Amino acid sequence: MISTQLVRSSCAVLILTLSGCVTSAGxxxxxxxxxxxxxxCSEETRKVMNYLRLFVGEAAVVQIDANQSARPITLYDGPIxxxxxxxxxxxxxPSRLYGVVWTQGEQVVIRYYEAHPMNGGNKIPLCAVARLGMGQLRKRPDSKPGTALLDATTAAVFIVDAFR
Incomplete structure:
Protein backbone atom coordinates (compact mmCIF):
# COMPACT_ATOMS: atom_id res chain seq x y z
CA MET A 1 0.00 0.00 0.00
CA ILE A 2 1.30 3.47 -0.91
CA SER A 3 1.73 5.90 1.98
CA THR A 4 -0.16 9.19 2.08
CA GLN A 5 3.15 11.08 2.47
CA LEU A 6 4.53 9.53 -0.73
CA VAL A 7 1.38 10.46 -2.67
CA ARG A 8 1.48 14.05 -1.37
CA SER A 9 5.16 14.41 -2.24
CA SER A 10 4.61 13.04 -5.73
CA CYS A 11 1.68 15.38 -6.31
CA ALA A 12 3.70 18.38 -5.11
CA VAL A 13 6.51 17.56 -7.55
CA LEU A 14 4.03 17.13 -10.39
CA ILE A 15 2.30 20.44 -9.64
CA LEU A 16 5.60 22.32 -9.49
CA THR A 17 6.71 20.76 -12.76
CA LEU A 18 3.48 21.60 -14.56
CA SER A 19 3.33 25.14 -13.19
CA GLY A 20 6.77 26.06 -14.52
CA CYS A 21 8.20 26.75 -11.06
CA VAL A 22 11.04 24.30 -11.43
CA THR A 23 14.43 25.92 -11.73
CA SER A 24 17.05 25.05 -14.30
CA ALA A 25 20.33 23.34 -13.51
CA GLY A 26 22.30 25.49 -11.12
CA CYS A 41 27.06 37.27 -8.63
CA SER A 42 28.71 35.97 -5.44
CA GLU A 43 30.83 38.27 -3.30
CA GLU A 44 33.84 35.98 -3.81
CA THR A 45 33.44 36.12 -7.60
CA ARG A 46 33.14 39.92 -7.54
CA LYS A 47 36.39 40.12 -5.52
CA VAL A 48 38.21 37.86 -8.02
CA MET A 49 36.90 39.91 -10.96
CA ASN A 50 38.02 43.16 -9.31
CA TYR A 51 41.49 41.73 -8.70
CA LEU A 52 41.74 40.67 -12.35
CA ARG A 53 40.51 44.07 -13.58
CA LEU A 54 37.28 42.56 -14.85
CA PHE A 55 35.09 45.59 -14.24
CA VAL A 56 31.42 45.89 -15.16
CA GLY A 57 31.21 46.71 -18.86
CA GLU A 58 34.59 45.18 -19.74
CA ALA A 59 34.00 43.37 -23.02
CA ALA A 60 35.55 41.05 -25.57
CA VAL A 61 34.51 38.99 -28.57
CA VAL A 62 33.90 35.27 -28.15
CA GLN A 63 33.50 32.36 -30.50
CA ILE A 64 30.02 31.39 -29.22
CA ASP A 65 30.59 27.64 -29.33
CA ALA A 66 34.21 26.51 -29.30
CA ASN A 67 33.11 23.21 -30.84
CA GLN A 68 31.31 24.65 -33.89
CA SER A 69 32.49 26.94 -36.66
CA ALA A 70 30.16 26.23 -39.61
CA ARG A 71 27.07 28.40 -40.08
CA PRO A 72 24.46 28.16 -38.81
CA ILE A 73 25.52 26.94 -35.38
CA THR A 74 23.07 24.97 -33.26
CA LEU A 75 22.86 25.72 -29.55
CA TYR A 76 21.02 23.56 -27.03
CA ASP A 77 19.69 24.41 -23.59
CA GLY A 78 22.42 23.68 -21.04
CA PRO A 79 26.20 23.99 -20.76
CA ILE A 80 28.33 25.83 -23.30
CA PRO A 94 42.11 32.09 -26.42
CA SER A 95 40.87 31.22 -22.91
CA ARG A 96 37.66 29.24 -22.65
CA LEU A 97 34.49 30.58 -21.01
CA TYR A 98 32.04 28.13 -19.47
CA GLY A 99 28.41 28.91 -18.92
CA VAL A 100 24.80 28.00 -19.56
CA VAL A 101 22.53 28.61 -22.57
CA TRP A 102 18.77 29.17 -22.54
CA THR A 103 17.07 29.00 -25.95
CA GLN A 104 13.52 30.08 -25.03
CA GLY A 105 12.23 33.35 -26.46
CA GLU A 106 13.32 35.17 -29.62
CA GLN A 107 16.98 35.35 -28.68
CA VAL A 108 19.44 33.12 -26.88
CA VAL A 109 20.56 33.94 -23.32
CA ILE A 110 24.10 32.92 -22.37
CA ARG A 111 25.52 33.44 -18.89
CA TYR A 112 29.17 32.68 -18.18
CA TYR A 113 30.30 31.57 -14.73
CA GLU A 114 33.99 30.73 -15.18
CA ALA A 115 36.98 31.11 -17.46
CA HIS A 116 39.81 28.65 -18.01
CA PRO A 117 43.08 30.08 -19.33
CA MET A 118 44.63 27.94 -22.06
CA ASN A 119 48.15 28.64 -20.79
CA GLY A 120 47.50 26.64 -17.64
CA GLY A 121 46.24 27.61 -14.25
CA ASN A 122 42.97 27.17 -12.44
CA LYS A 123 39.50 28.05 -13.59
CA ILE A 124 38.54 31.62 -12.71
CA PRO A 125 35.06 32.48 -11.41
CA LEU A 126 33.33 35.31 -13.25
CA CYS A 127 29.94 36.75 -14.12
CA ALA A 128 29.54 37.63 -17.78
CA VAL A 129 26.85 37.59 -20.44
CA ALA A 130 26.78 37.34 -24.21
CA ARG A 131 24.80 40.31 -25.45
CA LEU A 132 22.68 40.87 -28.49
CA GLY A 133 24.43 43.16 -30.91
CA MET A 134 23.76 43.29 -34.63
CA GLY A 135 21.50 40.23 -34.28
CA GLN A 136 24.12 37.65 -33.27
CA LEU A 137 21.94 36.00 -30.62
CA ARG A 138 18.62 36.19 -32.48
CA LYS A 139 17.31 32.71 -33.23
CA ARG A 140 16.43 31.72 -36.75
CA PRO A 141 12.69 31.07 -37.22
CA ASP A 142 13.38 27.44 -38.19
CA SER A 143 14.84 26.67 -34.72
CA LYS A 144 13.19 23.72 -33.01
CA PRO A 145 12.08 23.79 -29.34
CA GLY A 146 15.03 23.46 -26.96
CA THR A 147 17.48 24.57 -29.66
CA ALA A 148 18.55 27.76 -31.36
CA LEU A 149 19.99 28.10 -34.84
CA LEU A 150 22.24 31.17 -35.05
CA ASP A 151 23.74 32.64 -38.20
CA ALA A 152 26.55 34.32 -36.25
CA THR A 153 29.42 32.33 -34.76
CA THR A 154 30.71 35.22 -32.61
CA ALA A 155 29.20 37.58 -30.06
CA ALA A 156 30.26 40.20 -27.56
CA VAL A 157 30.65 39.12 -23.94
CA PHE A 158 30.34 41.65 -21.12
CA ILE A 159 31.32 41.47 -17.45
CA VAL A 160 28.37 42.06 -15.08
CA ASP A 161 27.97 42.25 -11.32
CA ALA A 162 24.60 40.46 -11.39
CA PHE A 163 22.44 38.71 -13.95
CA ARG A 164 19.15 40.51 -14.62
Missing part, protein backbone atom coordinates in the same frame (compact mmCIF):
# COMPACT_ATOMS: atom_id res chain seq x y z
CA UNK A 27 19.25 26.81 -9.30
CA UNK A 28 18.42 29.73 -11.60
CA UNK A 29 14.72 30.56 -11.48
CA UNK A 30 12.96 30.75 -14.82
CA UNK A 31 10.49 33.38 -15.94
CA UNK A 32 7.13 32.39 -17.41
CA UNK A 33 8.60 32.59 -20.95
CA UNK A 34 11.39 30.12 -20.05
CA UNK A 35 14.19 32.70 -19.90
CA UNK A 36 16.39 32.86 -16.79
CA UNK A 37 15.44 35.19 -13.97
CA UNK A 38 17.70 37.48 -11.93
CA UNK A 39 20.75 35.95 -10.28
CA UNK A 40 23.34 37.54 -8.02
CA UNK A 81 32.05 26.28 -23.91
CA UNK A 82 33.01 29.49 -25.70
CA UNK A 83 36.43 30.79 -26.72
CA UNK A 84 37.76 34.32 -26.20
CA UNK A 85 38.88 35.98 -29.43
CA UNK A 86 40.42 38.92 -27.56
CA UNK A 87 41.65 39.53 -24.01
CA UNK A 88 39.05 40.13 -21.29
CA UNK A 89 40.76 42.15 -18.58
CA UNK A 90 43.76 40.05 -17.57
CA UNK A 91 42.26 36.86 -19.02
CA UNK A 92 44.10 36.29 -22.28
CA UNK A 93 42.67 34.91 -25.49
Missing amino acids: GVSLRADGTPGPEE ESQLEGDLGLIEA
